[in-house]
Amino acid sequence: MTAQVTLTHALEVEDLRVNTLAGSPVLKGVSYSIAPGEVLALVGESGSGKTTAGLAALGHFRRGLAPAGGTVTANPRDGQSVEVLGLAERRRRALRGHTLSYVPQDPALSLNPALRIGLQIAEVLEAHGYGASDDERSARVAEVLGEVGLPADEDYQRRYPHQLSGGQQQRVGIAMAFACRPSVVVLDEPTTGLDVTTQTLVLRTVSELTTEHGVAALYITHDLAVVAAIADRVAVMRGGEIVESGTVEEVLRRPSHSYTRELVDAVPDLDGGGELPTPDADAATLRVTDLSVSFGEHRVLSDVSLTVHSGECLLLLGESGSGKTTLSRCVAGLNDDHSGSVELDGTALAASTRRRSADQLRAVQYVFQSPYSSLNPRRTIAQSVEVPLEMLTDLDRAQRRERVGQTLDKVRLSRELAQRLPDQLSGGERQRAAIARALVTTPKVLLCDEVTSALDVSVQATIIDLLCELRAELGTAMVFVTHNIALARHVADRIAVLRGGEIVETGPVDDVLSDPRHEYTRQLLANTPRM
């Protein structure tokens, strides 16, 4: 059977080994193969080596990495099969963009900001001598723009990347990859960072192009729900090895490896969700009334009102640019240029943190999106967690130490980790530290701004569990800001859907998910991929 399959595969990677220049292994013998028209998903957490494995298919290795063995064989549709790693750099270059192409993770970084998008597509064609004349090439540019669902006219081609939205930029990236009608396309997390509606569009474009032109696609991702939506087969990577592979049905429904099972369980599901603590529904802890914010001409929030009870969690859902972060910053007093009021337990809070009392500051705390940039890199975790106590309480040193210790126990960070600097911790551990810093003042309201979006799925699951436990234990009111509606049942009691600075729908999670009133919510639900 193997011999027969070999002939039909567009890309075969055998026992690929990649080391750092210092000699430590990054890929420890990775093998996979993809047939024309097939989508293979390569799944794994950050650092599992999936991007390295994808780039190796183009014979490209990032700075500091070098191949240490194995073969990468490409079988172009119309030509001789070649072993990519054995080729000289010149011959590899001729394959890249022509037979083997690549769609990058972040189009905002990968499109040249100083070149018009038309030129960036046309130069692939030029470099590989596609077509006989300039006319033929520009016709192909227009055609491929049409294929990815973008306008093909001259004006559009003369735009710069910053004049496009994120989804449009990514489709330009896909157009570049498909311009020369390649045999193999490597897509490196092409939808990470896009909102669900755009993600659906991009996924549809990719699967249309691959089936229509018989392109073999390697789809690198950490999102198992996306895998279920697009892939034919899955390979799960961990620590530089493929631990399990098979059809999507097999791997996602009946995972055999324990790590795959862990991954599958960690994926938040719209229908899933464990038991949530029941809030006391008496007095509203946090009440926001008619909050409006404008940046210059641009109105970011208009007349937003919401309430959160103690012990309750409100999921503030919105896509990028919907104003959800601005809203939480206003509540925290980090954005004082707004109209409307923010009340805590019936007392109005000043717009700026500078004019809030220590009590009020202790009562509202904020956890930021990225644990990589919100902790001072020169302070140990224990020192960082102690800062709010130094600033906002009269506790003496010993009392503060004790409180820091208790809080770190609550977020399950060991005392030994607490003496380390942030860059010696993993992303999940850092986010726990950031949560500890917010909880150390025993706040009444905890604002969590996209706290899991920079983390891997399995880490996300543990952080969410932790937040739910803490909420039950401490009775804190929580505002959980996110773009991921799939998290709703896992964390929240109520949802407020924010769009274009307005709350378009609000209500208990079950009601909103089972019977969405607003068109936008329905659209979000329809576009959220399910496993």
Place this chain on the structure above:
Amino acid sequence: MSRLIIRRLLVSLVVLWLVSLLVFVATLLLPGDPARAILGQQATPDRIAALQAQLNLDAPVWERYLSWLGGVFTGDLGTSAATQGPVNDLLGDRIGASLVLLVTAAVLSTLVGLALGTWSAVRRGRAADHTVSGISLVIAALPEFVIGVALIVLLSTTVFPLLPSVTLAPPGEPVWSQPLQLILPVLTLTLVVTPYITRMMRATMSEVLDSGYVEMARLKGIPERTVLTRHALPHAIGPVAQVIALQLAWLAGGVVVVEFLFRYPGVGQALIDAVNNRDVEVVQAITLLIAAVYIVVNLLADIVGIVTNPRLRTEVSR
């Protein structure tokens, strides 16, 4: 884009006006009375008063400022107290001579700096890169007079007696009539400025070469030369232009020392003479001139920055 540039232009004019104020006030604060300085210690009070009247020194400060500023606008920089001739005549040839020095050094160091920096960045981590970095660091650490003296010792004394160590052009004859005498001053200025441009270009270029779009261009199979010229260089030029501007502005001031060292008949020499003679009008004119060069060069750098950045270029049309 034009709105941005016009705004920068207006800001530059305001800065220039502020500088003119500063220059004027600074010369007021110079110790000693110009009239006494010209006439010497033995002058009688009558003669000093007469000269003060002639120099308009007894008028109120603001009136003297306005008449001076009016002169600057109409191209009349006043009368030199030392030579009793118009400042314009005194400076005319010297500005030309200094410009020859500045422009040659600027063009040379910019070209060499950009080329060396790029070359070094492409060969990052290899021997060639370490050599360029090491040598440029050593040269950057030397002040201009040390470099100048070292060059004189090396090239115009006993070691290799090839070039003249001082400028020998007779007065009235343009300096470039004997090109050999230009080499050492130009070389000194170039050596002082090039290391900074090289190092900045290397740093910026390295960063750009690590960027996502350069990696993407390589993954599209674009030839390496096109990757460099089309994708990398335009992004490196903007930030480096700021450093080049700073360096060229420094040249305008650094030329004073180098001209003095090589006895070169430019504005630097003139400035030193004028300060020694307490020739206020000349000092004012030259300081204003050097400040203007600073401002113009920085303005040019800003414009290069705007033009090479499509975000700024298309800001208005968005």
